[in-house]
Amino acid sequence: xxxxxxxxxxxxxxxxFTTGLVARAVDNGILSYAIHNLRLHGEGRYRSxxxxxxxxxxxxxxKYDVIxxxxxxxxxxxxxxxxxxxxxxxxxxxxxxxxxxxxxLLCGHxxxxxxxxxDRAVGMEVSIGDYVLGGGETPAQVLIETIARHLxxxxxxxxxxxxxFESGLLEHDQFTRPRExxxxxxxxxxxxxxxxxxxxWQRENALxxxxxxxxxxxxxxTLADCDFDAIxxxxxxxxxxxxxxxx
Ligand SMILES: C[S@@+](CC[C@H](N)C(=O)[O-])C[C@H]1O[C@@H](n2cnc3c(N)ncnc32)[C@H](O)[C@@H]1O
Numbered sequence: 001x002x003x004x005x006x007x008x009x010x011x012x013x014x015x016x017f018t019t020g021l022v023a024r025a026v027d028n029g030i031l032s033y034a035i036h037n038l039r040l041h042g043e044g045r046y047r048s049x050x051x052x053x054x055x056x057x058x059x060x061x062x063k064y065d066v067i068x069x070x071x072x073x074x075x076x077x078x079x080x081x082x083x084x085x086x087x088x089x090x091x092x093x094x095x096x097x098x099x100x101x102x103x104x105l106l107c108g109h110x111x112x113x114x115x116x117x118x119d120r121a122v123g124m125e126v127s128i129g130d131y132v133l134g135g136g137e138t139p140a141q142v143l144i145e146t147i148a149r150h151l152x153x154x155x156x157x158x159x160x161x162x163x164x165f166e167s168g169l170l171e172h173d174q175f176t177r178p179r180e181x182x183x184x185x186x187x188x189x190x191x192x193x194x195x196x197x198x199x200x201w202q203r204e205n206a207l208x209x210x211x212x213x214x215x216x217x218x219x220x221x222t223l224a225d226c227d228f229d230a231i232x233x234x235x236x237x238x239x240x241x242x243x244x245x246x247x
Pocket of ligand 1: 085106131
């Protein structure tokens with residue numbers, strides 16, 4: 001999959017594309033990228049890219065022509081603008097985007113971008129969460145890696161399947177050696193080696209973590225009776241210890 005990235009800060013992407021799984025995917029041809037420096041399309045002696053908003057207000061906006069010229073240079077691809085005003089990124093969105101041959105990512109800066117070029121050229125707006133960062137570079141990296149994890153060959157199927165959100169639940173707790181750390185042992189079932197009991201423990205633990213931490217996710221699951229049976233005891237204990245607390 002091809003990523004064209006329009007940014008005022010190309011250097012932001014250097015370590016991202018040359019480190020870890022993302023670098024390996026680039027080497028293996030699973031993903032490719034080009035960085036387009038918005039500054040090259042700036043105006044005047046100082047290659048100015050921004051101007052004050054009409055109607056007043058704090059900060060500056062990236063100008064229409066700067067963005068237009070940069071997007072024209074990237075060629076024909078769906079353009080995704082990273083913005084806190086976009087649809088919040090999730091796994092199903094990333095899976096859908098991973099089926100495309102390529103996308104152009106537009107990273108904003110300052111207070112944002114002239115709305116007219118967004119209306120004209122942008123196909124989709126994506127937010128990485130309900131908070132505001134200074135620029136779209138970190139959100140673009142989050143989006144690229146989230147998509148890349150669903151590209152064939154980026155991860156093994158097995159490691160993807162167990163991840164949080166894949167089954168609609170948070171992932172179960174995990175432990176490694178030593179078997180006991182500061183007096184706290186690894187849950188016995190995990191070291192006994194019975195695959196059925198281990199799978200049941202992992203399911204129960206994932207259900208419990210999700211119920212406690214992400215009731216919104218839990219509520220969306222279609223669960224079997226045995227799932228409720230698995231965590232029923234924990235829920236009862238939870239409310240008997242903290243009767244005032246609601247999940
Ligand atoms: C300071 S922010 C602008 C925020 C904008 N004035 C607003 O209130 O919606 C500058 C740039 O950072 C990026 N950005 C900040 N937070 C983001 C988020 N949660 N998701 C995606 N992009 C974000 C966008 O590209 C945005 O144009």
